[in-house]
Structures are given as C-alpha cells and as structure tokens.
Amino acid sequence: MTIRCLTFDLDDTLWWCSPVIARAEARFYAWLEVHYPAIPARYSTGGLLEHRKAFMRERTELLHDLTTLRKHWLRRLAEEGGYDESLVEPGFTVYWEARNEVEVFDEAHALLDALRAEYRLGAVTNGNADVRRIGIDHYFEFVIRSEEIGAAKPHPEIFAAALAAGGVAPGEAVHIGDDPVRDIQGAAQAGLRTIWVNLRDTPWPLEALAPDASVTRLAEVPAVLRDWQAES
Ligand SMILES: [Mg+2]
Numbered sequence: 001m002t003i004r005c006l007t008f009d010l011d012d013t014l015w016w017c018s019p020v021i022a023r024a025e026a027r028f029y030a031w032l033e034v035h036y037p038a039i040p041a042r043y044s045t046g047g048l049l050e051h052r053k054a055f056m057r058e059r060t061e062l063l064h065d066l067t068t069l070r071k072h073w074l075r076r077l078a079e080e081g082g083y084d085e086s087l088v089e090p091g092f093t094v095y096w097e098a099r100n101e102v103e104v105f106d107e108a109h110a111l112l113d114a115l116r117a118e119y120r121l122g123a124v125t126n127g128n129a130d131v132r133r134i135g136i137d138h139y140f141e142f143v144i145r146s147e148e149i150g151a152a153k154p155h156p157e158i159f160a161a162a163l164a165a166g167g168v169a170p171g172e173a174v175h176i177g178d179d180p181v182r183d184i185q186g187a188a189q190a191g192l193r194t195i196w197v198n199l200r201d202t203p204w205p206l207e208a209l210a211p212d213a214s215v216t217r218l219a220e221v222p223a224v225l226r227d228w229q230a231e232s
Pocket residue numbers: 009010011012013177178179
C-alpha cells in the first residue's frame with residue numbers, strides 16, 4: 001500500500017525534552033519564591049518534584065492529560081501553602097511558556113519541510129507541547145494530543161484518531177518516534193508502520209517486537225520511506 005501519511009512524536013523526537021522540562025520546573029520554582037514564598041519555604045526544588053510525582057501516582061486517571069493533572073497539583077500546593085486558587089492559572093502559564101521554549105533540531109525542520117510536499121504530516125503527542133507556540137504548526141495538517149483524545153500512546157485509540165484525521169488506512173501511515181513502547185509498540189499494534197528514532201544509538205529494548213525501521217538521525221528518514229515506496 002502506498003504511504004500517504006506520516007505521524008510524528010514530538011518530545012525527544014524533534015527536540016530534546018529533559019533540559020526543557022528541567023528549565024521549566026526551575027522557572028516555576030523561582031516564580032513561587034517571588035509570588036507564593038510559603039511553598040518554596042516548605043519544599044526544596046527536589047522536594048517539590050517528589051511532591052508532584054507522588055501526586056501523579058495518586059491521580060493516574062489523569063496521566064493522559066498533563067495539563068489538567070498539573071493544575072490539580074497546583075491547587076493542592078496552593079491549599080497546603082495557605083493560598084487560594086489564584087495561584088493555579090498563572091502558575092500553569094509560567095511552566096507552560098517555559099515548557100514550550102524548545103530547540104527544534106535543524107534536521108527536524110529540514111525533514112518536515114521536505115516531507116510535507118509529499119505526505120500528509122501529523123503530530124501525535126502525550127505531552128503538552130504546543131506546535132503553534134513552538135512555531136512548527138505549518139508543517140502539520142493535524143495534531144493529536146492525548147489530553148484531547150482521553151487516551152495516551154501506546155493506546156490504539158490515539159493512533160486511530162490520527163488515522164481518521166489523516167483520512168488514511170493503517171497501512172498507508174507511518175509513525176515516527178523515539179519511545180519503544182509508546183511510539184513503536186503502540187503504532188504497530190494500531191497497524192501503522194513504524195520508524196524508531198534512536199538518536200542516542202542504543203540497542204532496541206523490547207524482545208516481543210521490533211520497529212519496521214530504525215534511524216539514528218532524522219535525515220535518514222526519507223531514504224527509508226523511498227525504499228518502502230519502491231517496494232509497494
Ligand atoms: Mg517522545
């Protein structure tokens with residue numbers, strides 16, 4: 001079957017995620033020190049991180065919706081610090097703005113720009129990165145976010161939503177992402193072909209399943225697609 005649609009993971013596929021999150025958490029903490037000092041007086045940066053992780057374990061039903069989860073956590077923090085709910089929205093915004101200050105790989109820009117002439121491109125993400133805020137929305141015809149679908153990768157439902165948005169059958173789509181379980185196993189179970197973005201060049205970790213192709217650089221993706229198109 002001809003490939004007509006490509007879906008991309010965002011975090012750690014088109015940019016490195018962990019330095020961005022670390023910076024966003026640091027900026028949020030600095031903001032608390034100025035505006036809500038009773039909270040940082042009670043928790044160190046590490047202590048606050050542990051507090052948030054514990055909250056996430058408590059509210060696993062919200063793991064597909066990190067925005068709502070974080071706002072609930074902020075409400076909890078406000079209560080504990082003796083503040084009211086006016087902390088929640090600005091506290092989220094401080095984090096969210098910093099969380100979207102990502103450095104898109106040069107190769108990601110080049111790849112998306114080259115591929116969009118030939119394929120319908122979509123983004124499929126479990127996180128709260130915002131492609132418009134980041135300035136890469138012009139590459140994508142659709143963006144599927146777990147918080148809107150109500151299910152996160154690797155759940156087949158989120159890939160089904162991507163196929164519907166792309167107007168294609170599973171065999172006409174390829175999912176491209178870094179996470180062996182969420183991206184590759186999830187997409188494969190939904191019937192899509194898969195390209196594992198293995199930028200750190202690590203061994204494939206899952207015994208039960210292998211990606212249809214692997215790349216250690218995004219620039220290798222077009223050649224993989226060309227080979228598949230030549231076979232079809
Ligand atoms: Mg990722």
